[in-house]
Amino acid sequence: MPAIASRLSDGSVSARLRPFLTGLPWLALLAAVTVVLVIGRGHIDKVHAALGYLLVVLVASSRSGRGWGLATAVLAFLCFDFFLVPPYLSLSVEHQPDWIVLGSFLITGIVAAQLFDRAKREAREAQARTEEVDRFSVVGAEALNGGRAEQGPEALARILRETLQVKRCEIYLFEAPDKLRLVASATGGGGAGADFGGMPESPDGTDLLHYVARYRALAVQRPTGDVHVEPSDGHLSKLLAELPGSLVTLIPLTVRERTVGVVSLVGGGRPLDAAQIRFVEALAYYAALGVERVRLVAQEERAGALREADRLKDALLAAVSHELRTPLTTIKAVAHELRSREEGAAVIEAEADRLNRFVADLLDLSRLDSGSVTMRPEIVPADDLIGAALRQLSAGAAACDIRAQVPPNRILFCRIDFVLAQRCLVNILENAVRYCARGPVQVTAALEGSMVMFAVADCGPGVPDDEVELVFESFYRGRGVPAGSGTGLGLSIARRLARAQGGDVRYAPRPGGGSIFTLALPAADVPEDASAEAGDTP
Amino acid sequence: MAGHGTALVIDDEPQIVKAVARALGDIFEVVLRASTAQEGIDQAASARPDLIVLDLGLPDRDGLAVCREIRAWSSAAIIVLSARHSDHDKIALLDAGADDYVTKPFSTAELQARVRAQLRRARAILPSEGSAIEIDGLEIDLATRTVARAGEPIHLTPTEWALLRTFVRNAGKTLTHQQMFAEVWPNSGGDPQQYLRAYVATLRRKIERDPLRPNLILTESGAGYRFATL
Numbered sequence: 001m002p003a004i005a006s007r008l009s010d011g012s013v014s015a016r017l018r019p020f021l022t023g024l025p026w027l028a029l030l031a032a033v034t035v036v037l038v039i040g041r042g043h044i045d046k047v048h049a050a051l052g053y054l055l056v057v058l059v060a061s062s063r064s065g066r067g068w069g070l071a072t073a074v075l076a077f078l079c080f081d082f083f084l085v086p087p088y089l090s091l092s093v094e095h096q097p098d099w100i101v102l103g104s105f106l107i108t109g110i111v112a113a114q115l116f117d118r119a120k121r122e123a124r125e126a127q128a129r130t131e132e133v134d135r136f137s138v139v140g141a142e143a144l145n146g147g148r149a150e151q152g153p154e155a156l157a158r159i160l161r162e163t164l165q166v167k168r169c170e171i172y173l174f175e176a177p178d179k180l181r182l183v184a185s186a187t188g189g190g191g192a193g194a195d196f197g198g199m200p201e202s203p204d205g206t207d208l209l210h211y212v213a214r215y216r217a218l219a220v221q222r223p224t225g226d227v228h229v230e231p232s233d234g235h236l237s238k239l240l241a242e243l244p245g246s247l248v249t250l251i252p253l254t255v256r257e258r259t260v261g262v263v264s265l266v267g268g269g270r271p272l273d274a275a276q277i278r279f280v281e282a283l284a285y286y287a288a289l290g291v292e293r294v295r296l297v298a299q300e301e302r303a304g305a306l307r308e309a310d311r312l313k314d315a316l317l318a319a320v321s322h323e324l325r326t327p328l329t330t331i332k333a334v335a336h337e338l339r340s341r342e343e344g345a346a347v348i349e350a351e352a353d354r355l356n357r358f359v360a361d362l363l364d365l366s367r368l369d370s371g372s373v374t375m376r377p378e379i380v381p382a383d384d385l386i387g388a389a390l391r392q393l394s395a396g397a398a399a400c401d402i403r404a405q406v407p408p409n410r411i412l413f414c415r416i417d418f419v420l421a422q423r424c425l426v427n428i429l430e431n432a433v434r435y436c437a438r439g440p441v442q443v444t445a446a447l448e449g450s451m452v453m454f455a456v457a458d459c460g461p462g463v464p465d466d467e468v469e470l471v472f473e474s475f476y477r478g479r480g481v482p483a484g485s486g487t488g489l490g491l492s493i494a495r496r497l498a499r500a501q502g503g504d505v506r507y508a509p510r511p512g513g514g515s516i517f518t519l520a521l522p523a524a525d526v527p528e529d530a531s532a533e534a535g536d537t538p
Numbered sequence: 539m540a541g542h543g544t545a546l547v548i549d550d551e552p553q554i555v556k557a558v559a560r561a562l563g564d565i566f567e568v569v570l571r572a573s574t575a576q577e578g579i580d581q582a583a584s585a586r587p588d589l590i591v592l593d594l595g596l597p598d599r600d601g602l603a604v605c606r607e608i609r610a611w612s613s614a615a616i617i618v619l620s621a622r623h624s625d626h627d628k629i630a631l632l633d634a635g636a637d638d639y640v641t642k643p644f645s646t647a648e649l650q651a652r653v654r655a656q657l658r659r660a661r662a663i664l665p666s667e668g669s670a671i672e673i674d675g676l677e678i679d680l681a682t683r684t685v686a687r688a689g690e691p692i693h694l695t696p697t698e699w700a701l702l703r704t705f706v707r708n709a710g711k712t713l714t715h716q717q718m719f720a721e722v723w724p725n726s727g728g729d730p731q732q733y734l735r736a737y738v739a740t741l742r743r744k745i746e747r748d749p750l751r752p753n754l755i756l757t758e759s760g761a762g763y764r765f766a767t768l
Contacts, residue, residue, distance in 0.1 A: 325621045326551055329643035333557030336646040349645065356643050379732055381739035387750050388757040404750040411739050418735075419760040526736050 023068045026060035030072060034079045041084055046098065049084045050105045053077075054112070061113035065120070069113025077106045132279050135159050153184035153261075156287040160263065161186040164243065164280065167267030171253075172209060173260060173291055180209055180262060200227050200248070212250045213259045219250040240277050253288035260291045314370050324359050328352050353394070361489040364423070365474060368496045375417045375501055379524050382412040382445035382452055389425035390443075397430050401439030412445055412452045415524035420497045427490035428456045428505065428517045435460025436514065447523060451503070454519040462515050468507050494519070543657075544568040544585055548578030548604070549593035549619065558591050558619075561646040565653055575599035582608050589656060591649075594620045594631070602627075602634050609635030615656035619644075628761045632714045639761075658767050659710035671706070673768055674753045676745055678706060685745065697722065698741045705755060705765035714762040738763060 033056055037049050053076035061069020078091070081102055086094045093099055138159060153171040161169035168187045175181040200221050202211030208227065212219050218239045219229045223246070230239075243249055249265040263284060272280070331352045338345035367373045386404050393402075406412065414421070432441045436458035444455050463471055470476050472495045475488040495505040503521040510516045545566040549555045550573050562569045570585055572578035575596045582590060590608065594601030605616060618631050621642040628639055637659075638652050670679040677686045683699060685692045694702065704713070704721040715734055742749040756764045 325642045326554065330553040330557055332643050333561065333646050337560065352643065378735065380735050383739045383742065383749050384735050384757055387742075387752055388759055390751060391757065392759060406750065411736065411743070413736065422759055526733060 022064045023071065026056065026064065026068055026072050029059070030056050030075055030079065034083055038083050046084065046101050049080060050101060053080055053105065054108060057109040058112055058116065061116040062120070066113055066117035069116060070110060073106060073109030073113055076109060077102060080105060128275070132275070135163060135283070153287070153291065156283070156290070157184040157186035160265070160280070160283060161188050163276065164265060164272070166243070166265045170264040170266065171287070172262045172264065174213070178210070180213060202227070203229055208250060209262055209264070212252050213262050216252050216254055216259050218252070221247040223247060240272050240280060244271050251284055253284055253291060255285070255288040255292045258292070260288050260295065310370055314366050314372070325356065328356050361493060364493050365489060368493070368500070373420070373500060375420070377415050377417055377501065379526060380414050380416055380418050380421065382406055382414065382454070385414070385418070385421055385425060386443055386445065386454070388422050389429060392422065392426050393429060397433040400433045400437060400441060402429065402441045402443060404443040406445045412447050413524040413526045414452045414521040416501050416503070416521050420501060421521060424494040424497045424505065424519050425454060427494040428519055431490050432456050432458035432460070432515070432517065450523050451520040452523045454521070455516050456519070457510050457514060457516045459514045462509050462513060463507055471507065472505070491517070542567045543588040544570065546570045546572065546578065546581055546585065546587040546590045548572045548575065548590065548596070550574065550597050551593070554593070554619070557646065558649065561649050562591070562653065565650065565657070575604045579604065579607060582612055582614065586612070587614050588660070589615045589617065589653060591617050591619060594618055594627070602631055605631055605636050606634045615660055617652055617656065629714050632712055632761055633716060637711060655710055655767050671768060673766060675747070676754065678702065680706065687745070692744050694741070694744065697737055698744070701737055701741055702745070705763070709765045710767035712758045712761050712764040718762065
C-alpha cells in the first residue's frame, strides 16, 4: 500500500508545520507595530507603545492559543526594550524606572495570554458537554421510546461510532439464551487502526464475543494481535484509554447483573478524556436499559397473548363441559332403562359416569390454572369433612371397606373451603380404593401443630421411590395400573386444591406395604362453648 | 305401573324432557311438558302439579327467577336440574324456594329417589309439638323436649335442641345455612353462626349411630344440611 503510506506521511509533515504557520501573522503584526512605533517614537510616550504591543499579544493569544500568546509577549518585550527604550538598539536600559514599564508589560502580556487561553478552553469544554448532553438525550429517548426493537441499537451504534471516532461500531444482542446476533452496525471513515481480521478467539478457545457476554468481561485485541481480557467492573476507562491503538474492543451491555448484549468497537478511535469515558459508560448502560426494555415489552406481549389463549381455553372448556353433560344425561337415562334387559347397558352408564368425572376434573384443572377458583373459607369439623367425603364416593368406591376414625374425646376443626376440601379428600379416597379394591382403607384425622392431618392408608402396592413426585403430576398414571381406571388428574387436583387453601397433600409409604396419602389442612380454633356444650343444662 | 298425581317437566332439551318424563312416568299418573319458561309457568298455574322438574338453562328466562315466581303462589315441590356446578347457584336456588336440585348428568334412579323423597315429605304428617317420633332408632319427643336412643336419654344443650327441632320440622328438605340461622338464632347475628358446623358435629356425635356415616343429619355439599325423611 505505498500510495496510502505516502499520503499518510504527507499528512504528518503538514501537521508538524501547522503550529509555526499559524504564528506567522502575529510575527508580521508585531514587526509592523514595531516599525510604526519606531517611526513615531519621538512623539509618543512609552505607555502608548506598551498598549500597542499588548494589543498584539491579546490578538495572538485569542486566535492561536496560549503558546503563541506567550511567544508574542516575550518577543514584544524584547522589541520594546530593543527599539523603544533608550539606549535604542540595545537591551540595556538608561533610566531605571523604565524597568518597571517593561516588567509590567511582560507580566500583563503573560497573564493576558493565560487568561485568554483558559477562557477559550472552558468555552470548548462547555461546547463538548452540550454535545454530550445532546447525544445523551438522543440515546435516552431512543432507549425509552416505544419504537421498534431495532431502532435503539441502531441509534446507539451510530452515536458511539461518532463519539469514539472508530471505524465501525456493532451491537450484538441475545436472540436465544446462548446465541448473540448482530442487530446494528454503524460504519464511518474515521479510525486509523490496522485492518480488523475477524473476531479473535477468547482465552478458553471459544468465540470472544460469547466469552465476553458469558463472563461479563471487557476485551481488547491489541495491534500485536494478542487479546487482553479483564473483569468489566470499573476498568472501562483503562480499556478505552487503549482504544486508539486497538484492533477491536468488546464491551458487554449489562443491566441489573444481566448481560443483554455486547458492543464491538472496531478499528482505533480517538483518545478520550475522563468525561468522554464517563459518557461512554453511561451510554452503554442506557443502551442496555433500552434493550432490556424492548425485551420486557416483547415478554409482556407474549404473556398477554398467553393470557388471552388461557381465557379462550377456559371459555372453551366451560362450553365443552356444559355441552358434554347434556348428551351424557340422555345416555345415562337410556342406559338405565335398558339395564334390566341388556348387560351392556351397565357398561354404557359406567362409561358415561367416567366421562363425566373426566369433564369435571378438566374443568377443575382449568379453573386452577387460570386462578379462577374462589375460596369461601369456613370453620369445618373433621367429622363433617370425612362424613361428606365418604357419602360422595362413587358407587364402586363406596362398596370398599373404608374405616374412618377421629379422636373420640374432641372434635378437630379446620378453616377451609368445605366443597374444595371435600373434593381433595374424595380424590384421595378414590385413588386409594383404585389400588386397594377390597380394602380395608383407613381414614384418620389428627392434629399436628397448626394443621389437621387426614391420613388415608391403603393396602395397595405403594409408590416406587422414583415416582413419588410424579403421582402428583396431571395425567400421570402409575406403572401397572389397569387402563381405563381414573383420569390421572385426581391427586394432582387434590394437591393443588389443598395448596390453594394453605394445605398440602403428601405421600409416605405405609409400614408393611401400601401407601399413606396425607391431606394437611389448616386447623382452626373454636371456642369451648361451640365445640363442647355437653356441660350445659337444657 | 303409573302412580297418581301430576308432574310438570320444564326443559328446552327434547332428549332430557323425554328421559325425565319417562322417569316420572313410573311415579305419576300425568306428566306434563313445557319447553319454555312462560309455557311452564302457565301450565304450573293451570294444572296445579304436585311436583315440578325445572331446568335452570331455559332460553327465555333465568331459571332462578322462574323458580321464585312459581314458589310465590304454588306449594308444588320443585326440583331443579342444573349443569352448572357452582355451589353458590345451589344455595341461591334453595333460598329461592326450590326443594331440591339434581346436577347433570344424573341417573334416572337418582332423580326418581329425589322425587319420591319429595313426595314422601309432602304426604308425611309433620310432627306436632305433642307427638313423639322414632327414626333410625332415635326417639324424639318435641313436647317433652326429650331425646333417647334404646331407652337411654340423650342430654342436649339448648342450641342443640333448637337445631334438632329445626331439622325435624323440615325433615327431608335441604336447609341452607341461612335458613337454619333464621330458625335457630333468629335474634343474633354473626358470632355463633360461623360455628354452625361445629354445633352440628357435636349434635351428630350425640344422636347418630356412627357420626362419620350419619343417617339422620346429612351434609348436602355446598348447600347445607338435610334431615332424613321421617
